[in-house]
Amino acid sequence: MHDITVALYLITVLLFIAGLKLLTSPRTARMGNLVSAVGMTIAIVATFLGYWSELSNWTYILIGGILGSVVGAFLAYWVDMRDIPQFVAILNSFGGAVSALVGAWAIFNMDKVKPAFASTGLFVGSVVADAFIGTIAFVGSVIAFAKLQKLITERPVVLPMKNLLNVIALILVFVFGYLLIQNPHNYLYLYAIFALAAFLGFNVTMAVGGADMPVVISLLISYAGLSAAALGFTFMNYGLIMVGSLVGASGLILTRIMAKAMNRDFWGILLGNITPPEMATTSSDAAFYEGKVKSTSPDEVAMMLKYADRIVIIPGYGLAVAQAQRELKELYDLLTKDGKEVYFAIHDVAGRMPGHMNVLLAEVEVPYEALKTMDEGNQLLEGADVALVVGANDVVNPLAKEDPSTPIYGMPILEADKARSVVVIKRSLSPGFAGIPNPLFIRDNTVMLFDDAKKALRAIIDAYKEL
Amino acid sequence: MPVIASSGAGLDPILTAVVLFVLALIIGFEVITKVPPMLHTPLVVASHAMASIMVVEAIRAAGHGSILGLIALFIGTVNVVGGYLIADRMLAMFKKDKKKEK
Numbered sequence: 001m002h003d004i005t006v007a008l009y010l011i012t013v014l015l016f017i018a019g020l021k022l023l024t025s026p027r028t029a030r031m032g033n034l035v036s037a038v039g040m041t042i043a044i045v046a047t048f049l050g051y052w053s054e055l056s057n058w059t060y061i062l063i064g065g066i067l068g069s070v071v072g073a074f075l076a077y078w079v080d081m082r083d084i085p086q087f088v089a090i091l092n093s094f095g096g097a098v099s100a101l102v103g104a105w106a107i108f109n110m111d112k113v114k115p116a117f118a119s120t121g122l123f124v125g126s127v128v129a130d131a132f133i134g135t136i137a138f139v140g141s142v143i144a145f146a147k148l149q150k151l152i153t154e155r156p157v158v159l160p161m162k163n164l165l166n167v168i169a170l171i172l173v174f175v176f177g178y179l180l181i182q183n184p185h186n187y188l189y190l191y192a193i194f195a196l197a198a199f200l201g202f203n204v205t206m207a208v209g210g211a212d213m214p215v216v217i218s219l220l221i222s223y224a225g226l227s228a229a230a231l232g233f234t235f236m237n238y239g240l241i242m243v244g245s246l247v248g249a250s251g252l253i254l255t256r257i258m259a260k261a262m263n264r265d266f267w268g269i270l271l272g273n274i275t276p277p278e279m280a281t282t283s284s285d286a287a288f289y290e291g292k293v294k295s296t297s298p299d300e301v302a303m304m305l306k307y308a309d310r311i312v313i314i315p316g317y318g319l320a321v322a323q324a325q326r327e328l329k330e331l332y333d334l335l336t337k338d339g340k341e342v343y344f345a346i347h348d349v350a351g352r353m354p355g356h357m358n359v360l361l362a363e364v365e366v367p368y369e370a371l372k373t374m375d376e377g378n379q380l381l382e383g384a385d386v387a388l389v390v391g392a393n394d395v396v397n398p399l400a401k402e403d404p405s406t407p408i409y410g411m412p413i414l415e416a417d418k419a420r421s422v423v424v425i426k427r428s429l430s431p432g433f434a435g436i437p438n439p440l441f442i443r444d445n446t447v448m449l450f451d452d453a454k455k456a457l458r459a460i461i462d463a464y465k466e467l
Numbered sequence: 468m469p470v471i472a473s474s475g476a477g478l479d480p481i482l483t484a485v486v487l488f489v490l491a492l493i494i495g496f497e498v499i500t501k502v503p504p505m506l507h508t509p510l511v512v513a514s515h516a517m518a519s520i521m522v523v524e525a526i527r528a529a530g531h532g533s534i535l536g537l538i539a540l541f542i543g544t545v546n547v548v549g550g551y552l553i554a555d556r557m558l559a560m561f562k563k564d565k566k567k568e569k
Contacts, residue, residue: 013491016517020498023510030558033513037551040520047523055530060537064529068544075545076552084508084557088515091549094542095519101539102521105528112531117480134521214508221515228521229491233484235524241484242491247518249495254502254510261504348504358505 009239318391
């Protein structure tokens with residue numbers, strides 16, 4: 001490592017720290033991302049400078065770099081904003097794979113790339129660490145992607161004796177790691193470590209339900225950072241060590257903050273242990289709802305709104321999908337013009353993308369004072385005449401309070417059923433991300449309006465105007 | 468056991484690495500304190516972009532003419548470029564949000 005390279009990496013670290021700081025405030029967040037992008041560019045330049053004399057195959061570098069940039073840029077602009085969580089998951093799987101691949105390359109070319117001052121034990125040991133952590137990040141992220149994309153079940157899948165198996169796998173990783181250090185040219189040990197890490201990544205992520213995936217992704221990002229730090233030890237690349245550990249640590253803190261906001265147990269997520277193994281509510285949804293759901297018409301809803309004084313609107317994922325924010329704003333304007341109190345109660349994870357709902361509503365110029373947090377929303381619901389649930393499901397599911405056997409148990413919810421009457425606009429009775437039925441829909445004071453949020457709101461607005 | 472080669476009169480390079488690792492960990496633990504829930508997702512997405520730093524070693528592996536390195540560099544670059552651009556796209560929505568609020 002040249003001195004200049006290390007100095008440039010130090011600038012990267014400083015820019016990343018500044019970037020993270022800026023990202024914690026909405027006003028400066030975009031600048032923060034830009035600052036960190038500059039830092040990344042400097043790190044890449046530093047790498048070219050540091051390894052310049054070794055780089056001989058420029059064809060590979062150009063192909064990989066240019067093709068990767070094009071594909072990356074294309075994907076970033078093509079992806080739907082609603083699919084952000086799974087997009088980041090699949091990207092992060094690439095990060096984990098890079099660590100694992102480069103670790104493997106390092107050990108295959110140990111004679112050429114091992115820093116002279118590093119012992120074999122340190123070199124091989126760090127390869128074991130980055131192959132192990134990188135593979136967990138890779139496989140875990142692929143599973144997270146598949147769950148969010150609904151390629152596989154979103155429900156938690158728990159192997160019998162999961163924890164015991166995990167502990168055994170972890171012990172075996174240490175054993176094979178030790179053997180590999182003793183015998184670095186027996187690659188079978190390395191492959192065994194890959195396989196065990198893949199098993200662990202699979203096992204831990206499969207055990208988590210779809211609703212908790214954003215937290216898991218945050219954790220897997222932290223793992224990717226730590227695998228980069230381990231890779232730094234392999235090559236004694238100080239820059240990679242600094243950046244990797246910085247991002248790894250901040251990712252862990254971020255995971256903890258997110259877990260707390262969603263009322264999930266941080267350590268449980270760390271170990272893939274947050275969901276109860278038994279799922280009591282496996283009764284089919286059709287039987288659950290059979291004959292108990294009252295459906296309604298836009299005219300009736302308009303009437304209810306007309307005679308209501310306080311209305312609390314609970315927007316959810318379905319609103320974003322239907323892109324019905326403008327209609328919702330129009331209804332809001334109509335109702336406030338008639339002197340009604342109207343609020344939007346926004347769940348922290350509304351739409352499964354914390355913060356997305358605030359942006360969507362601010363975009364259509366809903367006044368900031370009307371946007372209420374979860375706690376404020378629940379207080380307002382207490383004396384509300386109508387709770388209007390638009391495309392939300394899990395965040396208003398009373399099972400989160402009542403039934404310890406459901407995957408969302410303990411998650412704070414908006415208690416829509418506290419309002420005198422509840423109107424739910426939803427396309428069908430299909431379950432939300434947690435994959436469970438919602439007893440709110442069969443409560444006595446609940447009526448359902450089955451339609452696309454945009455069409456339903458439009459019809460309610462028209463009916464309201466005619467009253 | 469470890470062959471410790473001192474780089475001249477300076478600090479032992481391995482010890483240096485460990486010091487940097489520990490210090491960066493501490494900074495990482497401290498840098499993020501309070502984050503409003505509305506920023507959790509953007510922060511996760513932006514952190515992901517930073518965590519794609521391992522691509523720098525893929526440049527070296529590819530430069531050595533390794534096919535593993537080429538694959539790593541390709542997916543690593545997709546990861547970096549895609550990560551930053553998607554974070555920017557998402558954060559642009561917040562910017563718009565702020566402007567309109569004024």
